Each structure stands twice: as C-alpha cells, then as structure tokens.
Amino acid sequence: MKTATTKKQKTYSYHTSHSFIVEGKKQTFATQLYEIGVYGIFNNDPAMQGSFTPNDIVKIEKSLNKAFEKKEITDLTFGMPITVKEIDGFWAKV
Numbered sequence: 001m002k003t004a005t006t007k008k009q010k011t012y013s014y015h016t017s018h019s020f021i022v023e024g025k026k027q028t029f030a031t032q033l034y035e036i037g038v039y040g041i042f043n044n045d046p047a048m049q050g051s052f053t054p055n056d057i058v059k060i061e062k063s064l065n066k067a068f069e070k071k072e073i074t075d076l077t078f079g080m081p082i083t084v085k086e087i088d089g090f091w092a093k094v
Contacts, residue, residue, distance in 0.1 A: 009085050011094060012054035014061055017079030022072070031057060033082065035090040054084050054091065 018029040031052070032039045038057055042048035052060075061078070068076040085094045 009087065011083055011085045012058055013081060013083045014054060014057040015078035015081050018061070018064060018077070020064060020068070020073040020076045022074075026075075027073075029060070030079075033084060033091060033093060035092070037091065 014031075016031050016033075020027055027043060029040060029042050030044070033054075036051075038052040038054055040050055040052050040057070064073065064076055067073045083094050084091050086092075
C-alpha cells in the first residue's frame with residue numbers, strides 16, 4: 001500500500017512595516033496578510049500597491065538590509081515581526 005506524501009510546509013518570518021531614508025526622503029512600505037497573499041503599499045500611494053507572497057517580502061527585507069550596509073539608505077526601521085505558514089493553499093499567521 002502506497003501512502004501519500006505530505007508536502008513540507010514552509011514558514012516565513014518578515015516584518016509588517018518598513019521605513020528608511022533615501023536621498024533625504026523618508027520612504028515607507030506597509031503590508032497586510034490575507035489568506036491569499038500579502039498586500040503591500042509603498043509610501044501610502046495607491047498607485048504603488050500590489051500583491052506579494054511572504055517570500056517576496058523576505059527578499060525585499062534582504063535587499064533593504066544590503067542597501068543599508070552599503071549606506072545607500074539610512075534609518076532603516078522594521079515594524080512588528082510576523083511568522084506565516086501556507087496551510088491548505090491559504091496563508092495563516094502562526
């Protein structure tokens with residue numbers, strides 16, 4: 001008898017908000033977790049909003065950290081941390 005294999009569920013940890021200064025101007029990126037993905041908006045501008053996966057946000061944070069280390073941006077601040085997992089095709093906070 002063959003048993004079904006269960007796919008290992010990945011968890012992602014990221015922050016719900018980000019702010020930094022580039023070329024003297026403060027920039028912000030805020031996110032909101034939904035079951036179907038992560039909503040994100042840049043500088044509270046409706047023209048700069050979109051849908052992301054938790055993995056996308058992790059990559060964005062890595063890029064921000066690299067830019068901070070290279071002194072391309074300053075005053076990098078992360079908001080509340082969150083850990084999420086995909087369960088049955090939907091994202092949930094764990």
